[in-house]
Structures are given as structure tokens and as C-alpha cells.
Amino acid sequence: MSMDACQGCASLTNFEEKVFMKFQNKFVNLLIMNFILLLALAACSPAGSGSDVEPEVDSVTALEGSSWVLNEFGPEEGPTAVLPDTAITLTFTDGGINGSAGCNSYFGEFTQSGSSLTFGAIGSTKMACPDPLMQQENEYLAALDTVSRFTLEGDQLTLEYEDGRLIFTEGTVEEANDEAEMDEEETIKTIFVGPELVDCVGVAPQECLQVRESEDEEWSLFYGQIIGFEYEPGYEYELRVTETEVDNPAADASSLEVTLVEVVSQTAVPTTPESRPEGSELQGTSWVLTTFGPTDSQTAVLPDTELTLNFDGDQINGLAGCNSYFAEVTINEDGTLSVGLAGSTLMACMNEDVMQQESDFLAALGEVTSYTLSGNRLTLHTENGSLEFVAATMHETGEEDAEVVDWETAVSLLNSGEVVEIFQTHSLDVTLTLADDRTIKTVEPAIDDIFQAIEDCGEPCRDILMATE
Structure with missing residues (x-):
């Protein structure tokens, strides 16, 4: 190989070295610029911003399948406790709710996003109960209808609504009934009233209602009155009534005060020849x-x-x-x-x-x-x-x-x-x-x-x- 050729080889090697050095310098500069950019972006982020972002609440683990018992509701500064011997409950199912409103059972739908919560399509059974119980039930269902947010703290669920808060403790319907010691069969019962008054003798001669607790029983005489019940002969009635013990009743009075809750049915019963008064x-x-x-x-x-x-x-x-x-x-x-x-x-x-x-x-x-x-x-x-x-x-x-x-x-x-x-x-x-x-x-x-x-x-x-x- 001639000297000229060798010099050409050396010249090419020097050129490649220069290109490499130039590329290396640009790469290092690029890395430095990217590092500076990352530092700048980090500096622009608000301090502690992670704590201000509301965590997403998992609706499945938070509410679905849980059951709650209402303790109190109303304005935060003056809430009202649930009436004694009543249980108001709330159970979350797959997109739905149900429970007892104190007198009637209710049902509906719920929608949750984060801590936002709303209820819709709330319906209930239509049983009539004494006024205080019905008033409490109406206020509770009206409050549910305007719920907008909820919070969970341990075994306590708080629902925020238009005029206050509903505060629940975790529990089931059965647990609520046990805690309230409420046995409906002891306070509200069904009786049947016969279509005719019959002669009877208490302290003095009078006419008595005929009553029984099931259609299989024989009629028995009822010497008192059913408060709120307007009896009309010729009809057989099915009634729901409450019984309350009377302290020191009169000699000719019953020891129980019977009050009408609901007339379930009123059926016309033709008079038979045997039951017609003589003449x-x-x-x-x-x-x-x-x-x-x-x-x-x-x-x-x-x-x-x-x-x-x-x-x-x-x-x-x-x-x-x-x-x-x-x-x-x-x-x-x-x-x-x-x-x-x-x-x-x-x-x-x-x-x-x-x-x-x-x-x-x-x-x-x-x-x-x-x-x-x-x-x-x-x-x-x-x-x-x-x-x-x-x-x-x-x-x-x-x-x-x-x-x-x-x-x-x-x-x-x-x-x-x-x-x-x-x-x-x-x-x-x-x-x-x-x-x-x-x-x-x-x-x-x-x-x-x-x-x-x-x-x-x-x-x-x-x-x-x-x-x-």
C-alpha cells in the first residue's frame, strides 16, 4: 500500500472520531436538558396535591350488601332520636335498597359516585299505624328522597340530606327488632267481628259483639267497645287492633282497651231465619x-x-x-x-x-x-x-x-x-x-x-x- 493510501486511511479515522465526539456531546446535552425539564415540572406541581384529591370509593365494598339501623335524624344541631320500640332499617342490595320505615316496608334504587349518593323510585307498603309512628315514617322517607352525600366511619353511616343528617349504626333487621324488643304480635292482632249483636248480661242486660281470632274458632261475646270502630249489623269484619292493659278497670269493664288500627275487610252476610229476632x-x-x-x-x-x-x-x-x-x-x-x-x-x-x-x-x-x-x-x-x-x-x-x-x-x-x-x-x-x-x-x-x-x-x-x- 502506498503512503498516500495509508494517509487516506488515517484521515478517514480522524473524521469518524470527530463525528462520534460531536454526536456524544449532543446526546449528553439532551440528557441534561431532559433532567432539567423534569425538575421544572416537579417544581410546578402543587405541594401536597395528592391529599386534596378525593379518593374514589368502591361502591361494591362500601355499601352494597350492608345493613344499617337508624339512630337519629334531623338538623345537626338538634337531631331527633327514633321513637322507642320502633326500628328503622336500611339495606343496600345490587343497585337497590329496602328496609323497614317503622311501620311499613319500603324499597327503591340508589346511585353512588365517590361520596355522592342519591335514592330514587322509593315505594312502600300502605299499612296504617298510630299517628306518631306514621309521622316519623313520613319524615324518614322524605329525608331519604333528598339525600346527596354519605360518609362511613367505622360502624357508623351518615347520610346528608336537604335539612339535616340521618345517622345509622351497622346492623340487620333482626338485630334491630331484638334491640327494640318489639314484638308486633303482642301489640297488634287480627280479630273477626260477627254480623249480628246478641243479647248478653254484664252488670246489666246489654247487646254484645261476637268476636273470634280466627275463622276456625267459635264466636265469643265481647262486652266492651272497639275504639274507633263503627259497627254496622249485617257485615262480618276482619280488623287489626291494638290491645292495651287498663289500670284499675271498672267492675263492668274489660281489663284491655281495644283500639282499631285498620278495617281489613267488610263482607255483607245475609241474615238467616234462625238468627232473626222472634216476630x-x-x-x-x-x-x-x-x-x-x-x-x-x-x-x-x-x-x-x-x-x-x-x-x-x-x-x-x-x-x-x-x-x-x-x-x-x-x-x-x-x-x-x-x-x-x-x-x-x-x-x-x-x-x-x-x-x-x-x-x-x-x-x-x-x-x-x-x-x-x-x-x-x-x-x-x-x-x-x-x-x-x-x-x-x-x-x-x-x-x-x-x-x-x-x-x-x-x-x-x-x-x-x-x-x-x-x-x-x-x-x-x-x-x-x-x-x-x-x-x-x-x-x-x-x-x-x-x-x-x-x-x-x-x-x-x-x-x-x-x-x-
């Missing part, structure tokens, strides 16, 4: 209407009008308020009764209310399905209501201008102070004598309701003379 066959009897219409909204007969009903063989007839009417009637031994198409005279009365009453009365007669007799009282039952009559002989007794009024009107007269004398029969018929010598006839809903009405009346009824059969 109360319909044939040849005459009656005067006092009220008629739906069971829960009876209408009293208009003043100065008289609607009558007479049984004559297979026919009925009477006055409809303006016109006379007549119709065929079928009375069966099982207590069912039906009225054929009624005919009437065609006199037009000037008073439109009287004509409307007549039309309603004749229409109701055509819907009668059964009847009940109780002393001087006759009830014709329809599918949705009844027509209430008193015996015409009772209606005609006393002054010629004697009126037959419904029970509510009679109580109003009592409270007005116009009544000076009362006579009660065991067939629920009551006669009121007014200060102006008028005589008023009515029928009390249950035996001795007239005496309870006098007691409730107070001072205006203090000097009333009272007599009974």
Missing part, C-alpha cells in the same frame, strides 16, 4: 227510611219528606217522597232479597231535590241483594251500600211532627244543648225529647253509643234525663 218477619211490616247510599257516605232523608216501605205478600209499596210506588219482591230463606222493576204514580213535585231523592231511592231499591233485621231496624243491602229503615210504629210514636234523623244529626242536636230527655232501647232505637217539646227518633250505630255521645258532649248535656229499657 220480626218482613211480611205485613211497614218501615220508614232514615238514610241510604254508599256505606261510607250515607245520605239522610230530606226534611219534611217521608219515604216508606210496606211488605204485602210478594209485593212492596210505599211513598217515595213525592209519588207512590209498587214492585214485586222475592224474599229467600237464606236472607237474600230482590226487588223487581218498580212502578209509580207520575206526579211531578216542584222541588227538584225531592224528585232527585225519589229517583235515587227507587234506583237503590232495584239494587238490593239482602237484608238484616235488628229489632226495630231494617237494613237493605246493596253491592256498594245500604238503605236504613226504622219501624213505622216507632216513627209514629209520640208527637205528630216527630222526626227521624240520622245519627250525626242527633249528635249535633245533643251538642247544641237542645236535648232535655233521652230514652234508649236494646234494639239501638233512641228517642230524644227537645226543649221545645219536639220528639226526635234516631238509631245509634252500636249499643250505648248514645251514652258515649253524652259524655263527649260535656256541659251542654249535663242535665239531660236518661232512661233505658
Whole structure:
């Protein structure tokens, strides 16, 4: 190899060395610049920023499958404790909630994101309970509807809502019931009430309800009253009631105070021939209407009008308020009764209310399905209501201008102070004598309701003379 060629090789080697050195310097500079950039970025980050970022709460581990018992709720500065002997619970399921609101069971949906929590589509059963319990339940369900956030601290769950907080302790429905020592079967029970009052003797002769605790039991006599229950003969009732021990009851009173919680059912029961009072066959009897219409909204007969009903063989007839009417009637031994198409005279009365009453009365007669007799009282039952009559002989007794009024009107007269004398029969018929010598006839809903009405009346009824059969 010539010297020139060798020098060329050396020259090439020096060139490569220079390129390498130049590349190496750029690489080192690049590393230094990246390091400086990282330091600058770190310096720009807020100190302690990690502690200000709200950690994401895992909804599955935090709430789903957990159960809670409410301790108190309301404003933070003055929360209200849950009523004694009640348990309000909250259980989280897969996207849903359920629990006891104290009286009714409830259910709904929940949505959670971080510490945010909302409930939706909340529904409940519709059982009625005493007022304090219902008030607490309504306030609780209303609070749930506005919940927006929650916090978990150990075994305590706090739900924040529009007007305050709900504070729960972890626990199950069973644990809540044990802690509250609440046994519903001891305080609320179901009883059945028979369709007729029967003669009985306590301190004095009276009429008693027939009751039993199951449909398989025989009827037994009930000598007291069920507070809040308006009994109507001809129906068998299923009731939910509470029983409370009475301290030092009177000699003729029960040691238990029974209060109506709910009328579960009311079923019309036709009167059987064996259960009818002796001598109360319909044939040849005459009656005067006092009220008629739906069971829960009876209408009293208009003043100065008289609607009558007479049984004559297979026919009925009477006055409809303006016109006379007549119709065929079928009375069966099982207590069912039906009225054929009624005919009437065609006199037009000037008073439109009287004509409307007549039309309603004749229409109701055509819907009668059964009847009940109780002393001087006759009830014709329809599918949705009844027509209430008193015996015409009772209606005609006393002054010629004697009126037959419904029970509510009679109580109003009592409270007005116009009544000076009362006579009660065991067939629920009551006669009121007014200060102006008028005589008023009515029928009390249950035996001795007239005496309870006098007691409730107070001072205006203090000097009333009272007599009974």
C-alpha cells in the first residue's frame, strides 16, 4: 500500500472520531436538558396535591350488601332520636335498597359516585299505624328522597340530606327488632267481628259483639267497645287492633282497651231465619227510611219528606217522597232479597231535590241483594251500600211532627244543648225529647253509643234525663 493510501486511511479515522465526539456531546446535552425539564415540572406541581384529591370509593365494598339501623335524624344541631320500640332499617342490595320505615316496608334504587349518593323510585307498603309512628315514617322517607352525600366511619353511616343528617349504626333487621324488643304480635292482632249483636248480661242486660281470632274458632261475646270502630249489623269484619292493659278497670269493664288500627275487610252476610229476632218477619211490616247510599257516605232523608216501605205478600209499596210506588219482591230463606222493576204514580213535585231523592231511592231499591233485621231496624243491602229503615210504629210514636234523623244529626242536636230527655232501647232505637217539646227518633250505630255521645258532649248535656229499657 502506498503512503498516500495509508494517509487516506488515517484521515478517514480522524473524521469518524470527530463525528462520534460531536454526536456524544449532543446526546449528553439532551440528557441534561431532559433532567432539567423534569425538575421544572416537579417544581410546578402543587405541594401536597395528592391529599386534596378525593379518593374514589368502591361502591361494591362500601355499601352494597350492608345493613344499617337508624339512630337519629334531623338538623345537626338538634337531631331527633327514633321513637322507642320502633326500628328503622336500611339495606343496600345490587343497585337497590329496602328496609323497614317503622311501620311499613319500603324499597327503591340508589346511585353512588365517590361520596355522592342519591335514592330514587322509593315505594312502600300502605299499612296504617298510630299517628306518631306514621309521622316519623313520613319524615324518614322524605329525608331519604333528598339525600346527596354519605360518609362511613367505622360502624357508623351518615347520610346528608336537604335539612339535616340521618345517622345509622351497622346492623340487620333482626338485630334491630331484638334491640327494640318489639314484638308486633303482642301489640297488634287480627280479630273477626260477627254480623249480628246478641243479647248478653254484664252488670246489666246489654247487646254484645261476637268476636273470634280466627275463622276456625267459635264466636265469643265481647262486652266492651272497639275504639274507633263503627259497627254496622249485617257485615262480618276482619280488623287489626291494638290491645292495651287498663289500670284499675271498672267492675263492668274489660281489663284491655281495644283500639282499631285498620278495617281489613267488610263482607255483607245475609241474615238467616234462625238468627232473626222472634216476630220480626218482613211480611205485613211497614218501615220508614232514615238514610241510604254508599256505606261510607250515607245520605239522610230530606226534611219534611217521608219515604216508606210496606211488605204485602210478594209485593212492596210505599211513598217515595213525592209519588207512590209498587214492585214485586222475592224474599229467600237464606236472607237474600230482590226487588223487581218498580212502578209509580207520575206526579211531578216542584222541588227538584225531592224528585232527585225519589229517583235515587227507587234506583237503590232495584239494587238490593239482602237484608238484616235488628229489632226495630231494617237494613237493605246493596253491592256498594245500604238503605236504613226504622219501624213505622216507632216513627209514629209520640208527637205528630216527630222526626227521624240520622245519627250525626242527633249528635249535633245533643251538642247544641237542645236535648232535655233521652230514652234508649236494646234494639239501638233512641228517642230524644227537645226543649221545645219536639220528639226526635234516631238509631245509634252500636249499643250505648248514645251514652258515649253524652259524655263527649260535656256541659251542654249535663242535665239531660236518661232512661233505658
